[in-house]
Amino acid sequence: MSITGKAAIAGVYEHPLRLAPHKTQYQIMAESARGALEDAGLTLKDVDGLFTSGVGGMGIVSLAEHLNLYPDYLDSNSIGGSSFVSHTGHAAAAIAAGYCNVALILYGSTWSSDRFAIGTGGGGGSDPPEHFESTYGPTTVGDYALVAQRHMHEFGTTGAQLAEIAVTMRKHASLNPLAKFRDPITVEDVLASRVVSSPLHLLDCCMISDGGGAIVVTSAERARDLKKKPVSILSAAETCYHTSAGMRDLTNAAAKQSGPKALARAGLAHKDIDMAMIYDSFTITVCVTLESLGFCKKGEGGSFVQNGRIGLGGELPINTDGGGLSSNHPGMRGIFLVIEATKQLRGECGDRQVKDCQLALCHGTGGTLGLRHSGATLVLGV
Numbered sequence: 001m002s003i004t005g006k007a008a009i010a011g012v013y014e015h016p017l018r019l020a021p022h023k024t025q026y027q028i029m030a031e032s033a034r035g036a037l038e039d040a041g042l043t044l045k046d047v048d049g050l051f052t053s054g055v056g057g058m059g060i061v062s063l064a065e066h067l068n069l070y071p072d073y074l075d076s077n078s079i080g081g082s083s084f085v086s087h088t089g090h091a092a093a094a095i096a097a098g099y100c101n102v103a104l105i106l107y108g109s110t111w112s113s114d115r116f117a118i119g120t121g122g123g124g125g126s127d128p129p130e131h132f133e134s135t136y137g138p139t140t141v142g143d144y145a146l147v148a149q150r151h152m153h154e155f156g157t158t159g160a161q162l163a164e165i166a167v168t169m170r171k172h173a174s175l176n177p178l179a180k181f182r183d184p185i186t187v188e189d190v191l192a193s194r195v196v197s198s199p200l201h202l203l204d205c206c207m208i209s210d211g212g213g214a215i216v217v218t219s220a221e222r223a224r225d226l227k228k229k230p231v232s233i234l235s236a237a238e239t240c241y242h243t244s245a246g247m248r249d250l251t252n253a254a255a256k257q258s259g260p261k262a263l264a265r266a267g268l269a270h271k272d273i274d275m276a277m278i279y280d281s282f283t284i285t286v287c288v289t290l291e292s293l294g295f296c297k298k299g300e301g302g303s304f305v306q307n308g309r310i311g312l313g314g315e316l317p318i319n320t321d322g323g324g325l326s327s328n329h330p331g332m333r334g335i336f337l338v339i340e341a342t343k344q345l346r347g348e349c350g351d352r353q354v355k356d357c358q359l360a361l362c363h364g365t366g367g368t369l370g371l372r373h374s375g376a377t378l379v380l381g382v
Contacts, residue, residue, distance in 0.1 A: 004266060007092035008223035008230035009380070011040025011216035012339040018180040018209040018328055021113040025055070026066045028108030028212035033067060036214035041227030042102060049073040049100030049217075051091060053083035054107060054332055063106065073100040079374035080366020081279055082238070084215070084335035086376040089236025091217040101218060108212035109330035129243070129372070140368055141205060141282070145197035147370040148284040150250040152199060154299065159199055161302035162283040163190035166203050166325050168311045169280060173322025175312075175352040180209055181326045204283040206324035206333075213335045215342075231345045234359075234379040235265035242372040251288060251298065254375025255363050259293035262377035268359065270295055273379075275344055275354045276316060277337035279365040280323040286310075289363055290318075293377070312352060320344060320352045334364035338378065345382045358382055 013035030015028050023031075029052070037043055050071040052060050060076040073094050079086060084107055091103035151157045167187055173179035185203060193202040223230035241254040263269065276295075280286050287301035295316060296304040304310075310318045321327045321340040328336065341360040343349050359381045367373030 002265065003089065003092040003096050003236065004234050005220055005232055006096040007217055007233045008220045009088070009215060009233065009338070009342050010218050010223045010226050010230055011036040011038070011042065011228060012342045013039055013214045014178065014336060014339050015108070015212040016178055018211060019112055020110060020210040023110065025108045025110055026063060028110070028210070029063065029106040029214070030067060032108065032212045032214035033104055033106055036104070036216045039228060040216045042216060044069065046102045047071065047104045049091060049094055049103035051075045051087040051103060051105040052107065053078045053087070054109060071100065073103070079238070079240070079376070081281065081332040082334050082364030082366040082374045082376040083332060085337060085362050085364035085378050086236075086238050086374075088215060088217060088233065088338050088378055089238065089376065092233040092236065095217065095219050101222070103217040105215040105217065105335065106212070107332065107335045109332070110210045111331045112208050112210045133371075139197065141197045141200060143368045143370050144282045144284055145200045147250045147288060148199050148282075151284065151287065154251060155302065157287065157302035159191055159201070160187050161306060162204055162287060163187040164305050165280070165283040165286045165310070166190050168305070169319050169323040169325040171311060172320050172352055173326035175350070176322050176327055179322040179327040180207060181322070200282060200284065206281050206329040207326075209328045209330050211328045211330035213339050215335065215338055229346045229382065231342045232381050234268070234381050235262045236376070236378050237261035237265065238374065238376040240372065240374045248370070250370045253288050253292040253365065253369060254373055255289050255292035255365070255377065258375045258377040259363065262361070262379050266379040268379060272359055273316065273361045274357045274359050275320060275341070276318045276360065277341050277362040278318050279333060279337065279363060280319055280325050281329070281365065283325070285365060285369055286318070288369060289365065293361075293363060312354065317354050320349060320354060332366070334366070334376070337362040337364055341380055345380060
């Protein structure tokens with residue numbers, strides 16, 4: 001079933017706090033829900049679809065109780081950081097199918113306040129494949145470092161090229177009053193920061209913060225009569241990538257499958273996209289994702305991000321809010337990709353506004369690049 005033009009984003013809200021020890025996860029989500037519904041000109045009474053991730057078990061039922069909602073449609077699909085990009089597509093499909101009329105997508109996290117050191121500890125998880133890997137004490141940053149090492153070995157990518165990504169994200173963050181880190185940095189600063197897992201330096205890695213946000217999706221027809229300029233959901237695609245029974249390619253990402261499908265479903269080409277929101281857990285994530293999406297050839301990601309191409313005023317501005325490298329990263333960042341893209345398409349980003357922004361692509365990554373991860377791609381337009 002095609003979702004093109006059938007549903008639209010009617011409201012968004014990004015929680016302003018990056019450290020919130022005085023709030024719970026549910027408080028952040030409730031405040032975000034209130035903000036997004038106010039943005040859309042709707043109320044909780046209008047909501048009949050509820051989407052969330054990162055609440056564990058049957059947490060979505062507890063969340064519904066917290067909000068005093070009795071939704072007709074529930075989705076707590078959890079595929080890591082890409083979950084909320086995926087949820088936006090699922091919400092559009094549910095609305096097109098008549099399962100719900102107003103979908104509320106929520107995320108909230110206090111991982112920084114809880115001192116949850118994301119990806120730094122070994123031990124692995126409970127999934128069967130991890131039983132064979134946890135013995136060796138892998139870490140998330142170590143797994144991404146393997147991808148960076150391989151990319152450098154195979155294609156000649158340099159640390160300075162990856163550092164350009166971090167520098168550009170910081171430039172964008174300097175224009176975002178909500179961003180956690182706003183002081184300028186240089187390529188030299190990135191390369192001089194301590195090595196966390198070779199070849200990745202501290203400034204190649206995303207931060208850990210608290211945060212949350214909300215998205216309201218409804219039918220295109222209803223959205224036209226609401227408070228804000230509607231942002232049309234043109235297409236969506238998702239998939240996963242894994243070790244391929246031992247024949248994996250560390251330099252491929254799930255975006256290789258979901259990206260081209262999302263563009264084809266929207267009837268668009270790469271050259272049509274005005275800006276992109278790319279999950280930036282690490283600088284190498286951006287490099288590999290841009291290649292896998294098809295914005296450049298495989299192995300050319302390092303040169304593609306140089307010379308201002310991904311900055312404001314460049315050919316493909318990305319992560320105009322500052323990304324996970326400089327704005328926020330509360331554990332799963334996908335919802336912020338959609339929020340920022342929506343604001344850009346509505347022309348609400350002030351000093352960081354992309355000129356004449358009509359089409360945006362969001363791509364979320366969940367899990368670990370190079371091992372097993374999910375990918376979700378969304379194309380939005382006005």
